[in-house]
Amino acid sequence: MWLPHVVQVAQLLSLLSLVAFSVRAASGSSSVSSAAPSGQLRRIWLEDHCSAGICSNVEIGRNDYVILSQQPIAKQLMLTFINSSIAKIPHLMFDTFPDLQMLRMENCSLETFEKPQFEGASNLMSLFLGHNRLKDLPKNIFLGADNLATLHLEHNLLKVLHNHSFHALKELKQLSIADNQVEQLPVGIFTGLRKLLDLDLAGNRLEALPRGIFDRNLNLTRLNLGRNSFAAFESELLKLQQRLTLLDISGNTLQELTLNFTQLDQIVAHSCDLRRLTVYGTIRELDLHNNALRELPHIPQAGNVSSLDLSQNPLGNLQGNPLRRFTSLLRLNLSSTNAHELPEGLFKKQTHLQMLDISGNSIYSLKITLFDSLKSLQYFHFQQNNWNCDFLQLLMSSFVKKRDISFMEDVTAPELVDDFVDGIACWYESDKTSKKCDGGSANSAAALELSIVRNEIKAFTELVEKKFVKVYRMLEEMKLKL
Ligand SMILES: *[C@@H]1O[C@H](CO)[C@@H](O)[C@H](O)[C@H]1NC(C)=O
Ligand SMILES: *[C@@H]1O[C@H](CO)[C@@H](O)[C@H](O)[C@H]1NC(C)=O
Ligand SMILES: *[C@@H]1O[C@H](CO)[C@@H](O)[C@H](O)[C@H]1NC(C)=O
């Protein structure tokens, strides 16, 4: 074995009253593992680099053998390397630090592992190797780290993982492989991870998962599959997980999705281009923002939903009474849903609602009785609409301020606005007398049209951050025509 051999070399070197030097180590020796070609034997004086468990400016090349200390250093529980370039974890890391429980080597240009890398690492509980250049996790590489509970490998260059990449990690509870280049996973990859609770696979190139991949991870609680290339998702994959609380599938292109869970706390499925969503089972929180939904999700057990984020969906004007079965809602976000009006009885069953967001729409006026049922409301976001100033006054005095409800002010450019009521932009009807002559409905249709144009211009100008003068003039002209 090369291991004791290196130790001997190190001891020999220490006898030579070394300062900092390097020699060709064991080159050509048959005892050197073929995976580790001959390189520099280097002594790194930890006392020069480390203080209170933080080590900096450590340079270790791919071919270096590094000796950190002659003697094991006991009671060192944590080590963090920063501003360092470390192509591989030093061979004798866990012999040198037998008590090490946490090793952070993030952003260190780590490229490769060498076997046996984690021999003697039985005290290691947390290993952070994110933001490096690892391309591969060889089979059985974690042998020896048999108490590891947390493993972070995010932001590497991992592409292919093997059935036995995570072998021996029977205590692992948290695993992140997020933001790598993984295209597929073998069905047995997580088999040994019986205690896994939290798995993050976000930001890879996965298109599908093999059936049965989670069948041994019965305690899986949080699963992040966001930002991959899934075109479909089968909740069947998670049928055995009784404790699942969070599923994140956002950032995949799913369009039509049916989920069926016995019980799940939270589904995060934003930015999926979803057109239709059906959820069977008990679900508490749904984040569906930035999709293509034109109707509310179909949820037979809607009465168990407490939080629903439908913002940035083209719902338009909701028809009928689509929220009538969402009787336990605490938070509802209808921001930027292309709404011009809200049906009168929309919130009838939302007596528990605490937070309501209808900002970023084109709402001009509402029936004030709409708010009668919102008896628990504490936060009401309604800025960035096309409020009529008279209605807005009424809304403020008879509901928002009367009930001491928190709201957000507008950020609309003053040139575009007739007035502000408590910081919220609003517009007056242009000509009260013509309203009488023309009859109200034609006028309010025209006002609505104006408000839509106004909103579009507003969005546009906010986007490009240009000056508003010209637009404002156009708007004035249109207003005069009304
Ligand atoms: C690490 O590098 C950053 C930026 O180069 C520097 O601000 C910081 O002080 C360095 N930290 C240590 C401990 O050397
Ligand atoms: C990695 O280190 C570089 C330079 O030291 C720094 O600019 C960069 O922000 C770091 N990245 C992370 C994710 O820590
Ligand atoms: C991976 O392991 C599973 C069982 O856990 C086995 O069915 C499959 O054949 C293995 N695949 C490879 C490539 O070894």
Ligand SMILES: *[C@@H]1O[C@H](CO)[C@@H](O)[C@H](O)[C@H]1NC(C)=O
């Ligand atoms: C799953 O979690 C339960 C409750 O925390 C625990 O009793 C059980 O041992 C866990 N199973 C595994 C395989 O870790």
Ligand SMILES: *[C@@H]1O[C@H](CO)[C@@H](O)[C@H](O)[C@H]1NC(C)=O
């Ligand atoms: C949902 O799954 C359960 C058990 O896995 C099954 O009995 C039920 O029929 C499914 N419901 C629907 C609507 O598919």
Ligand SMILES: *[C@@H]1O[C@H](CO)[C@@H](O)[C@H](O)[C@H]1NC(C)=O
């Ligand atoms: C779901 O809601 C119903 C009534 O609305 C309630 O009886 C049931 O206990 C709830 N289920 C869960 C898991 O909270």
Ligand SMILES: *[C@@H]1O[C@H](CO)[C@@H](O)[C@H](O)[C@H]1NC(C)=O
């Ligand atoms: C509602 O959704 C919008 C857009 O997704 C977001 O910016 C806003 O913060 C949300 N409102 C609340 C109160 O969380």
